[in-house]
Amino acid sequence: MNSKTSDGGWSPYLAGALVGVLAILSVIATTNITGKTSFLGASTTFVRAAGFLESSVATAHVDQNEYFKKEKVKIDWQFMLVLGVLIGAFFSSISEKSFKLEAVPPTWAERFGANVPLRAFWAFAGGVVAMIGARLADGCPSGHGLSGLMQLSLSGFAALAFFFGTGVLVANFVYRRRAS
Amino acid sequence: MNEQTLGLLTGIAFGFLLQKGRVLRFDKQVGAMLLKDMTILKFMLSAIIVGMIGIYFLNDIGFIELKHKTMNVGAVVVGGALFGVGWAVMGFCPGTSIGAIGEGRWHAIWAVLGMITGAAIFAELYPFFKQTVLAWLDGGKVSLADVMGLNHWVLIVILSVVYIGLFVFFEKKKL
Numbered sequence: 001m002n003s004k005t006s007d008g009g010w011s012p013y014l015a016g017a018l019v020g021v022l023a024i025l026s027v028i029a030t031t032n033i034t035g036k037t038s039f040l041g042a043s044t045t046f047v048r049a050a051g052f053l054e055s056s057v058a059t060a061h062v063d064q065n066e067y068f069k070k071e072k073v074k075i076d077w078q079f080m081l082v083l084g085v086l087i088g089a090f091f092s093s094i095s096e097k098s099f100k101l102e103a104v105p106p107t108w109a110e111r112f113g114a115n116v117p118l119r120a121f122w123a124f125a126g127g128v129v130a131m132i133g134a135r136l137a138d139g140c141p142s143g144h145g146l147s148g149l150m151q152l153s154l155s156g157f158a159a160l161a162f163f164f165g166t167g168v169l170v171a172n173f174v175y176r177r178r179a180s
Numbered sequence: 181m182n183e184q185t186l187g188l189l190t191g192i193a194f195g196f197l198l199q200k201g202r203v204l205r206f207d208k209q210v211g212a213m214l215l216k217d218m219t220i221l222k223f224m225l226s227a228i229i230v231g232m233i234g235i236y237f238l239n240d241i242g243f244i245e246l247k248h249k250t251m252n253v254g255a256v257v258v259g260g261a262l263f264g265v266g267w268a269v270m271g272f273c274p275g276t277s278i279g280a281i282g283e284g285r286w287h288a289i290w291a292v293l294g295m296i297t298g299a300a301i302f303a304e305l306y307p308f309f310k311q312t313v314l315a316w317l318d319g320g321k322v323s324l325a326d327v328m329g330l331n332h333w334v335l336i337v338i339l340s341v342v343y344i345g346l347f348v349f350f351e352k353k354k355l
Contacts, residue, residue: 005202007202009200009201009202010201010202012201012203012220012222012223012226013222013223013347015198015201015203015223015226016197016201016222016224016225016226016230017226017229017230018197019194019197019201019223019226019227019230020226020227020228020229020230020231020234021234022190022194022197023227023230023231023234023235024231024234024238026190027234027238027244028238028243029186029190030183030186031243031244033183033186034182034183034186037244037247039247040190040194042273042274042275042278043295043299046274046295046296047299047302047303049296049299050296050297050299050300050303051303053300054300065304065306066307067303067306068303070306075184076184076187077183077184077186077187078187080183080184080185080186080187080188080191081187081188081190081191081194082191082274082275083188083191084187084188084189084190084192084193084194084195085191085192085194085195085198085275085278085279085282086195086278086279087188087191087192087195087282088191088192088193088194088195088197088198088199088279088282089195089196089198089199089204089278089279089280089282089283090195090282091196092195092199093282093283093284098283099283099284100283100284101286102284102286102287103286103287104287105205105206105207105210105271105285105287106206107206107207107210107211107271108206116287119287120287120290121290122270123269123270123271123288123290123291123294124291124293124294124297125294126265126266126267126268126270126271126291126294127270127277127290127291127292127293127294127295127296127297127298128266128294128295128297128298128301129262129263129265129266129269129298130262130263130265130266130267130269130270130274130294130295131295131296131297131298131299131302132259132262132298132301132302132305133258133259133260133262133263133264133266134263134274135299136258136259136302136313136314137256137258137259137260137263138249138252138255138259139249140263140273140274140275141224141267141273141274141275142273142274142275143249144249146224148248148249149224149228149232150227150228150231150232150235151232151246151247151248152232152236152323152325152332152335152339153246153248153249153251153321153322153323153324154248154251154319154322154323154324154326154327155248155249155250155252155319155321156248156249157324158251159256159260159263160260161260162256162259162260162263162264163260163263163264163267164212164213164264166260166263166264166265166267167213167264167267167268168215168264169264169268170213170265170269171210171213171268172213172214174268175210175214
């Protein structure tokens, strides 16, 4: 088992195990510093981002919306965590010179060509469907997958099975059969 | 330190490790769903083995309380399936889409915009979902160990063996 992969990255076992350590440290730090235990997650931040954007044009509407009231539109710990992921990935990729401006993912381009509007349309549509699903399920592969399975949550195992099971079916339909 | 600064620092470390593990790439995400490249599963399950041991230790000594998400059957089945459809098409999950932009893969911006729109649509549909899908069957906030009637450490050992067995299988098949 090599500590580096052929594309210059770290072994996924090593990087993953370190994320496990980070998750433990983060649970300790949030409990100690904020008085409230927080587990790693990402998808609620998209609700808050939507709330902020919407409230700039329709403040009263957002204020009255039951779901925005439930999740609270604010810049909280998780919001900053998600912003941090952007910064961390930026510095990591810059420092190892793997940062690359990419308009269309290579695998997508192989199947469907390097047409930017086509990729933009499907990525957007996929994003809409995925986030409606994540909010229904109350979590994404971070919240349900990582944090859920670390806690042995029944909902985490069930959600991850459905995420991945449907993902496998759809990916095989989209990227294999349509290969032309 | 306030919660925002702590979140930012944790996020920077998380983003750094996600990037080093190469899991922010569309090709890795779709590769896992095509069962061709299991980098993402190796990464996630490694994090989970380490994390579950530490988190249950902290729980046993009374330092933290676990925060199970509700096993709402309609939510997990319908929501989980919808998420899977979207995940396959967009090739990112919420956290990795943001990280991918940090790596310069700016096409992930379309996925992020779609997800923000999806969140806004969900907020409008929430009263409807609350009376339908979310009202079907609520299994409560439980752990798999409770449901199976097992001590959590026994389950942690069993799952660790299963996960490591998967790693051996992936390496053998060069996945």
